Amino acid sequence: MKHRLAILDDYQDVASGFADWAALEAQGITVTTFRKPFASPEALVSALAGITIVIAMRERTVFPREVLEQLPALKLLVTTGMANAAIDTGAAADLGITVCGTPGSPAAAPELTWGLLLALARHLPAEERSLRAGTWQSTVGFELAGKTLGIVGLGKIGRRMAGYGKAFGMDVVAWSQNLTAEAAASAGARLVSKEELFRAADVATLHLRLSARSENVVDEPELRLLGPEGLLVNTARGPLVNQDALVRALNGGWIRGAALDVFDQEPLQAGHPLLTAPNTVLSPHLGYVTTESYRQFYGGAFEDVTAWLAGSPVRTITA
Template identity: 55%
Template sequence: MRIAVLDDYQDVARSLADWESLPGDAVFFTAFLGHDDDAVTAALRDFEVVVAMRERTPFTAARLAELPNLKLLVTTGMRNASIDLDAARDLGITVCGTAGSATAAVEHAWALILAAARRLDVELFSTDRPRAAGRPWQQTLGTGLSGKTLGVYGLGKLGGQVALIGKAFGMRVIAHSQNLTAARAAEVGAELVAKEELLARSDVLTIHLKLSERTTGVVGAEELARMKHGSILVNTSRSAIVDTEALIEALDSGTPALAALDVFDVEPLPRGHRLLDAPGVIATPHLGYVTEDQFRIFYTGAVEDISAWAAGTPVNMLA
């Protein structure tokens, strides 16, 4: 049995789980295979098992159809929007997921909120650099969070934890999503508001919606124009929830003033992308789930999935 472990960018997968316990050889791909279908399928055509790290490498119906030897596809986490589960079922490919930790994404959302509020993108440097590089000792005025309004768009498991931390900072917390109730909002100390009010009142607006047909592009030019001048938009959920082109235009006008982003329409983000030159962008390379603790859970779960499948008793099945 040949096993491909994809997108192991930090080259840590082999050290975080017992791959040698499996009845087969694992090959670890530390570089992104690319966006070209032919290149991806050529690299994976001989593998019976593929382990995908989140949504880094999509498995569309077209790609799956070009992998005749693929029998088991394991995704880290129990949800992966980049895998066509219907196509996998039709092709007889078993798809399994793993456990995960919700805290990593919440912590990273707050890392971005704080980085934006205190303009760490501008002010951060090593102690020996400022004068040598000709940089002023201080350049910006930060934004204090206590007493400000935190808007949480999507108050599920992740959004609820983000809201509780906002309360600990002394922020007023408001929230909105299509099916959110006042009772659920009150559980985490938030006030349920209409979408328009969420946009207009938030000093910091953080997005924690699940990507779906309904939420794709739900924050577009009209919504961005309703935001406070000088506000901060944070997106650690999925890029397609926010219209990227509309966001670039909105940043030029200062509404919002800053966008702290961990997710992008195309990943890895191509060099020269317009977003990289837009004013007020603080960007991290989709790090919300990238912690040692999380990866240990992911890869240990992947090994367990493969072992169970090889024994004829698959677990954590998605398809």
């Protein structure tokens, strides 16, 4: 069988440099790269007609059952990373589509998170714009030492954030639905309730996996508790925060500011109210966008494809 492979959402046009796709083409496999997001599910289905192998970059493209059912040729769907909420893995299993994942970089997301936090605390984007416009110093930032860092979700990324907070001399508290005091202590944090976290935190940072249980885990009550001096940082998933409430909080001065790498809809559309909300530092979902991370993602995807072609799939993801 002649296979056709599609690499999706290669925004920076760099996928070709991170794996030996030419080796697959030498086996007669056609490799097609798509750089831009698809405008609609219909456009996605049309573009992938006859494609047997798809490599998806994180959750940039959504694969619900109704899309997968319209792709009868699809046999292998590879996602970068080992979890992807945008893929209906149950539907894939029903339709005989193998889903595989890849390794990833454990440092990429927490490093970006800390960079956004520092940029927000010291007003770096505003000061850079001001400097380029000819103004010398226009804001007053604040130090992290002695402040309280509240971590919502103490998994692999959250634990690294706890270490960063400790290194900066911060008091670290944490909460998630199933977190225990022992697990929090092992990461250098104190377990508190969600309400206590948002009341005490000078900076609240989110590191939960998105699910029905975690959607809107931060809403108006949490933002009110965070208070006029508190900062919110979200590099996990946009829907963890009620973005309507967040826009009201920023415009109304309920909180000091927000640093965001993720949004309800991505790419963020022109005219979105967060683009004009005050006291924000925004980045276009760069948490995993590093050379080291892409080397893991695309290198792992290449391994997944070659293993599947050999009849022995690796890193399979089931419903």
